[in-house]
Amino acid sequence: MEDHSMTSEYIHTPHPGTGPRRLGTVIGGSHSSGVDVKVDGDSSIEDIRVGSHVTIRSTSTRFFGMITDVSLKSTDPSLASQTQHSSNQLFIEILAGTTAYGVFKVRPRLVLPNVLGGNSEMLSKVRSVPVHFSPVIEASEADYATVFGQEDGRHFWIGSPLDIETKICLDMNTFVQRSNGVFGKSGTGKSFLTRLLLAGIIQKTDAVSLIFDMHNDHGWQGRDRERGLRPKGLKQLFPSRVTIFTLDAQSSLRRGVQFESEIQIPYADIEPEDVELLASTLNITDNGVQAVYRLARHLGRQWLKKFLEFSNAKDLNSLAEEIHEAPSTLSALRRRLERLERMPYLTKDSLADPLGSILDFLQRGTHIVLEFGDHRSLADYILVSNLLTRRIREKYIQWTQRAATTNQSEPRPLVICIEEAHAFLDSSIGAETTFGAIAREDRKNNITLMVVDQRPSSLDPDVISQIGTRIIYPLDNDRDIASALSGAPDSGELRGVLAGLDAQQQALVFGYAVPTPIVVKVREYGSPDSYRQLVDSAMYSASSSYDEKGRDLLFP
Template identity: 45%
Template sequence: MTKKRKRLGAITKGSLVEGLEMKLDSAQSIEEIKAGKFIVIDGEKNQFFSMITDMRLDSTNPEILLNPPDEENGIMREILSGTNTYATVCLKPMLMVDKTTCPEEKPEIRPVKSIPAHFSGVYEAQDEDVSKIFGDEGLGTKYFNIGTPLDMKSPVCLNLERFVERSNGIFGKSGTGKTFLTRLVLSGLVRNSKAVNLIFDMHNEYGWDARKEGGGSAFVKGLKQLFNEKVAIFTLDPDSTRGREVQPDFTVQIPYNQIEVDDVLPLEEVLNLTSTALESSYLIRSRFEKEWLRTLLDQDSRDLSDFAEEIGADAKSIGALHRKLSRLKDFKFLTKKAPQVDAVQKIMEYIEKGKHIVLEFGRQSSLLCYLLVANILTRRIHHRYIKKTENYLCTKNPSDEPKHLVITIEEAHKFLNPCAAKQTIFGIIAREMRKYYVSLLVVDQRPSGIDDEVLSQLGTRITSQLNDEKDIQAVLTGVSNTAGLRAVLASLDSKQQALILGHAVPMPVVIKSRNYDEDFYRDMIKSSYTGKVVDISRVIARW
């Protein structure tokens, strides 16, 4: 162990299951110790990379606590500190590295199966430890710098290849920077070309200029500005998109005959549809097939009882269904005639070319619209992916292999709540994982609303501050030994801090997320692997 390391204390007790306890050296201030901090325990044969999960104040004598030193008697307090009164810090060892490995060999990083001996020294981690564990962008395209551990400068890298292997989640209370974290991750995926992204952009935050966190008039660049040709902006509301001086690549229109009953099912909660009304829609579907919705909405409300009689349904439920689905008429992107270019076809073309798509909703930012469109498009895209995958499995021709698609959805609990997850396409994608080359990036502020089965399948979770006990519990679903992580999650700062755990990082870690600023833009437009820089003046002109 190098001498430069700052010693924090010594291990005094603990267990493999419950974690370890360290007595903090009296020279160290307890206030400098933060939950989530990345530290190293120097055992006899192994180094244990650990996270601080909790801390508490202890004393050797209860009498001191009954008669504490006077407020003005600072000397007495300092005398007692570290001798009669002391701080105990709880640690959770996450990984261990054999110290006896020759310096030339790459040390093997293993899960913790042992614990360090009594009084092993505990030290602050150094930058080299972070790169040893989390990799380095210089090591290849699979690593993407997402931030730094607390109080450190060395970057924590996400392993993007592992990240896209499964569905992932980004969680956090409103205003804690979910959108920024999502934009960071998406930038990484786009820059390193690890998957093609389809982003359902409810609030027009990913494609072009987005308001800077913290309000004010400052704006940050969107993906289109950073990656230009690699990213296409699709819109449901071309007027709104153009109003922001953005030229959309494609205007999405959906004919009524593409809407299935299954696409209406997830709207049950938003439209307050009853199960009888939904059953009636199946009746209409069986009679009018693809034109079911247009036929229903074309009915005059006065003639509904005749219509109900004609198809053999209850008049009241048909009335309710008609009344509630009539809200869809307000959506300008829903057309009676099939548009010249089918939206799904266009999306597939772009995906095949490896172009990432941001679908802006413009002023159509109602939850109803978002749920409807995301479901309709995803269902068809998924259907096509199944066909493509089956074709690839038959031909085994590498050129037929579908490009990995990551679909980003916001307000995910509306799609993936225990009821909807069993019915909607998103529930299926979350469970099927990468079998059909489609995975999800779910962004949500209320993870407790998401189905447990879906949560447990999420590979990597990036979580900003959460306070609700249910939400914390939900984020840690499917993660073993979560006692320490709970405290860490609850103590995150409300800005720029996140806990990352799961498939894409070797151990859970709290990060201060990377700044989304000029340096970041510069990094993104640089072809990272070759070190080749594209003509910056052109890019800046584009901004």
């Protein structure tokens, strides 16, 4: 039974001077549009920040909600014409708070449990509104902990709310159950956050991650051009949990990276789907793409190697005739595909097996960063990421199906992290790409994506709708904002919240891994303290991931 004595005491106990401030009083509103709150006399409208959270103490319920708008109101329509008094302090003082006052809008989203120390499982959805004149109070540290959980074996600290210094956590187990998205314009903090999220996955879950690290940011030292620092990569923080593969051993050696091995990809692994994804990057026409499918049917697995061996016009013409293609299409295609010959990690040796050891490491629970070294054009990135992911996916589907029919265990959940995600998930590329299929349906095959992108409007809307948790930094373009927020609860209001974020290190988080949308100031990454906190927080980890070796390396 509910403990009513504790309930009423908890609801009505006023906060002492240092506790959360009372900000205002409910004066109206509705369930559909949110609650209107008049700013109390001793608070200033300037202190009310869109995106921060409050609690509303109604008669028997405590609501938790976000401030979504702030406005100035007056009861006297003639006020606007009395601006000649604007320098008269007495006039201002008489009107302030009565005739002229501030109002903010709160969107209550959760009902807090009526017991001290409640947890997020005891939260319920809002189905009513608070009564008139309910006090509205800043959310306290305890309120945030109730809603978002405290740092523990599942919960990873990602940042703090805008107004108080307390930890906001993500439930990482829930986070990895679906695909996720990190969006924001250039320079907002996506890569820094991605590294933090990956550290959270490493520490708090049984999932493994495979990171296609186009900019050599995540494995060893990253870049922080603005502060002139070299932030540590995941291998440096968690040496026994992370392995680096490289496409470019020379570049990795030059940068002093401790990598496992260099990856070589046989030509025979390149399939028409890979070329289709590369079409716009390599300037291949639709006819050219069709020709690739025909060539593969005609020449078999080694189609690319064989096709590139057709060096003179006569042979090319007779090939064109055999597969009913225009000779001009084939010769244009051949010229475009010559670019692949200059990719040094592609090898004619069909015995190379880039996949074997990657899968071995993943199944043993080791996270993999594949760095691209100096081969980091979009064409390199698309080709390698798509090709490896396709083959890993095939294996995962096999393993998952096998687990369903035998008593073998399912493969370890895998999170694949891609940047510039629109290159793989563009709505014009067509629905059936490997990454599209993973985003849409592969939760059941134990694979999810972490999609990092500057231009969410280029992503297939179907894919966006499958993204479980979204973390959104500021975006400039209206279409990007609309796509990033599509399907969000009250996206109109969240748009206003997003517009109020600082240009860097502040993001809106909503979706599956948080009980309610929240704006966070993302936790700092890059100082010795930040590394210490990250590695130490592994001690809370449920699994055996506390990395002694990592600690020794960082703090000898």
